[in-house]
Amino acid sequence: IKLGLRVEKLSPSHAVIMQRMFAPGTSHLADYFAWGGQAQLWTTKDCLFWIQELLRQPMPAEYYVFFQGRDMVGSGVLGSYKTGFGHLEDVKHVQMAYWLGKNHLGKRLGDCIVRVIEEIAFQYRGYSYLHVIHDSSNHKTSHMAIRLGYEFKTFFDGEIRAKKESGLYYNWVKANPHLENVRTINLPTSTRILDRSPLRKIQI
Numbered sequence: 001i002k003l004g005l006r007v008e009k010l011s012p013s014h015a016v017i018m019q020r021m022f023a024p025g026t027s028h029l030a031d032y033f034a035w036g037g038q039a040q041l042w043t044t045k046d047c048l049f050w051i052q053e054l055l056r057q058p059m060p061a062e063y064y065v066f067f068q069g070r071d072m073v074g075s076g077v078l079g080s081y082k083t084g085f086g087h088l089e090d091v092k093h094v095q096m097a098y099w100l101g102k103n104h105l106g107k108r109l110g111d112c113i114v115r116v117i118e119e120i121a122f123q124y125r126g127y128s129y130l131h132v133i134h135d136s137s138n139h140k141t142s143h144m145a146i147r148l149g150y151e152f153k154t155f156f157d158g159e160i161r162a163k164k165e166s167g168l169y170y171n172w173v174k175a176n177p178h179l180e181n182v183r184t185i186n187l188p189t190s191t192r193i194l195d196r197s198p199l200r201k202i203q204i
Contacts, residue, residue, distance in 0.1 A: 005109070007116050010055065010063035010075065015048035018065070021072045021101040022047070029099055031164035032138055036099075060094050060127075062120070066113055073109055074100035076117045081131050093173075094121055095131040114148055122176040132172040135165040145172040 008014075022039045029036030035050070042050070054063050062078045081093035098113045114132075121127045132150055134141040145152075150172035160167045 004068055005073070005112050005116070006067045007064050007076075008067070010051060010065050012048055012051055012055075014065055014072070015044050015051055017070075017072045018051070019044045019047045021103075024102045026102065028102060028105065030162060032135060032162050033099065034161040036162065060091070060125070064117070064120070066109070066116070068104075071104075072101065073104040074098060074113055076113045078117060078121055078125070081129075092128040093131060094125075094127045094129075095133050096121070097132075110144060111148060114144065118174070122178060126176075128176050128179060130174050130176075133169055135162075136168040136170050137164055137166050142170060142172075148174075150174045 019042060022042055024040070026036045026039040029039060054061075057079075060078055060080060064076045065072055066074050066076065076096065076098040078094050078096055081090070081095045096114065096117045098110055098117065100109055100113075118130060121130045131153070132141065132145045136155065151174070153171045153173045155168060155170050157167055158169045
């Protein structure tokens with residue numbers, strides 16, 4: 001399905017358009033993101049500070065934003081693979097998350113964002129395994145993981161951080177389909193070397 005999505009690495013220059021995307025409401029994000037309940041009230045300055053905080057996180061944390069035309073529709077992130085109460089796992093494993101703006105729900109855009117994050121993780125970064133971890137009450141994410149070919153790995157107890165979370169988390173995993181060709185990677189100490197990646201050219 002050609003949805004005309006464009007992906008860019010998150011930067012401070014996205015603060016204005018991100019604030020516009022949050023303005024219609026973020027109650028749907030508050031269910032599973034601790035910041036979701038307040039985001040619709042954020043000013044552009046608040047968004048800027050939040051973006052800067054995200055960008056200060058060390059690798060493998062990477063944040064991306066997605067557009068249809070000039071409209072920002074959502075965001076996707078790669079991050080350290082952690083289970084339980086913050087236990088860090090093997091660096092060959094990463095986990096992902098994504099969210100959509102209120103005006104862009106129900107269009108299967110989430111599936112497209114996940115596919116792009118998979119491409120980044122497997123083809124551009126060379127990770128061996130990508131995980132989707134979510135609260136057991138988040139049935140939409142479970143259905144997405146099944147639909148896109150993730151395998152259920154395990155469940156574990158974790159922190160409750162948002163209003164609908166139960167503290168029981170599901171862990172789904174997908175192996176890099178090019179695993180035989182993947183070399184062990186050394187994570188860079190600076191994200192500047194990632195700026196040469198041709199990610200801005202990815203189209204869906």
